[in-house]
Amino acid sequence: MDLVGGDALRDLTLWGWAEVAPPRPQLPVVFWTTVACGVPPSIHGITVLEEVRLFGMEEGMPLSRVGQLAVATPLQWLGGARVLARPATVRRRATVWEMASRAGATVTVGGWWGSWPVRRVVGEIASERAWLGGDCSPDAVTPGLAALVEATWRGGPANAAAASDALAVRLVETAGGAEGAHLLALSLPALDIERRSAAAATPFALVQRQLPHLSALDTVVAELRSRGYSVWLVGAPWHGGTAFVASSAAPPGRWEPLAAEELASTVLDQMGLPWPLGLPPPRRDLSRVAGATGVVQAYGPPPPPLAAPSARSQQVQRDVLRNLGYLQ
Numbered sequence: 001m002d003l004v005g006g007d008a009l010r011d012l013t014l015w016g017w018a019e020v021a022p023p024r025p026q027l028p029v030v031f032w033t034t035v036a037c038g039v040p041p042s043i044h045g046i047t048v049l050e051e052v053r054l055f056g057m058e059e060g061m062p063l064s065r066v067g068q069l070a071v072a073t074p075l076q077w078l079g080g081a082r083v084l085a086r087p088a089t090v091r092r093r094a095t096v097w098e099m100a101s102r103a104g105a106t107v108t109v110g111g112w113w114g115s116w117p118v119r120r121v122v123g124e125i126a127s128e129r130a131w132l133g134g135d136c137s138p139d140a141v142t143p144g145l146a147a148l149v150e151a152t153w154r155g156g157p158a159n160a161a162a163a164s165d166a167l168a169v170r171l172v173e174t175a176g177g178a179e180g181a182h183l184l185a186l187s188l189p190a191l192d193i194e195r196r197s198a199a200a201a202t203p204f205a206l207v208q209r210q211l212p213h214l215s216a217l218d219t220v221v222a223e224l225r226s227r228g229y230s231v232w233l234v235g236a237p238w239h240g241g242t243a244f245v246a247s248s249a250a251p252p253g254r255w256e257p258l259a260a261e262e263l264a265s266t267v268l269d270q271m272g273l274p275w276p277l278g279l280p281p282p283r284r285d286l287s288r289v290a291g292a293t294g295v296v297q298a299y300g301p302p303p304p305p306l307a308a309p310s311a312r313s314q315q316v317q318r319d320v321l322r323n324l325g326y327l328q
Contacts, residue, residue: 003211006218008225012233016250016286018258020243022236028326031236031243031260032113032187033088036095038264038279045092046114049321050085085317087139087309088114091302094276096264097121099299100183103273108175110145111164111187116317117305118142124175129313131167131187132160133320138307148174160324161190161197165216172223181271184229188217192237196325230270230287234263250286258283 001009023034023041033046041047091114097107098121107123109115111131117139118125126149130141134153141149152166168186175184190213198209224231231248245258249270262280269275269282269289274297282289309317321327 003207004214004218006215006222008218008222009214011225012221012246012248014252015233015246015248016253016255017244017246018255018286020234020236020245020258020260020263022243023260028189028192028236029113033091033095034260035234035263036097036112036114036185037091037093038096038261038276039093040261043093045090046088048086049327050318084311084314085321087117087314087317089117089305089308094299094302096267097123097125097183097185098303099264099268099276100181100271100273101303102299103268103297105181105183105271105273106179107183107185108171109185110167110171111189112185113187116140117307117309119305120303126167126171128187129317129320131164132189132324133317134163135313135316137313139305139309139313142306145171160320161193161213164188164193165190165213168220169216169223172220181273183267183271184224186220188213188220190216193324232263232267245286247286249288251288255286258286 022031025047027049029046029049030041033044034041037044094102095112095114097109097112098119101107101121101123105122107121107125109123109125109127111126111128113128115125116127116129118127118141124142124144126141126145127139129135129139130145130149134149135141136146136150148170149167152170153163165188168188171186172184175182191210194209194213195206198206201209221231221233225248233246234244236243243260245263259280262283265275265279266282266284266287269284270287274295275282277296277298318327
């Protein structure tokens, strides 16, 4: 924190926090979709990052790594299979931003896993496809954020770590003025990307690489707090380490462990919105919301996507994920 020089990170260390049990498999897309939907992977349906399409089929099917090597790889050589990125069209449950939108709040989403392809909400979404690769096609970003993504990726840093930081900062600056209830869900994957790209770096060298990204996190948190937002910071390592959640609303100290499925209803409750039917109740020891139990509401399935991703966009997305180290 001395090296970064920001006060927001210092304040963050005084927030209440709790460990979060990550789901299995411990892939980013699985963890973040579980947090967003409030249900385990067996229910929301997102368990892998890739799918295999055999013999020109329009529908893809997930395969384990063993299955892909045993079945898809030989068939690829024969032209009978394509391995593509698996979009979240197979997601069976609504996310917290989709539920908030249905409850009357405005939402802004930046780069959250499971947001590609973008779906119809009251607000704007830049999916992880736009966030990590600068894609501005209709399936990747809503019209209101397309110009921002284009300007950031074409006129600034040409790598996913720096671009995602810049997008997060700009989105906070532009979305922070929304009136009424507003849910802003941002992904800041730069720390993860740096660790993947410099796996052999010494701890000191890795810290040096992460300093500008920690500075961006400091800027985002400070801006949100100055605008009166309640902030939830969720951290999820892929290999090793401890997943956690810290809340600006919670009193300082370490609280009882939090299940990843509990966060969606807790955030909605803190916004004064109905609890989702069938989801775990909110953790009010962390949110500090007082008063009677909230109304329970069935939010229904995910809204329809604005545009279905093409096989070409799925192939490009797979290449992006592989280059960033998310596919091995």
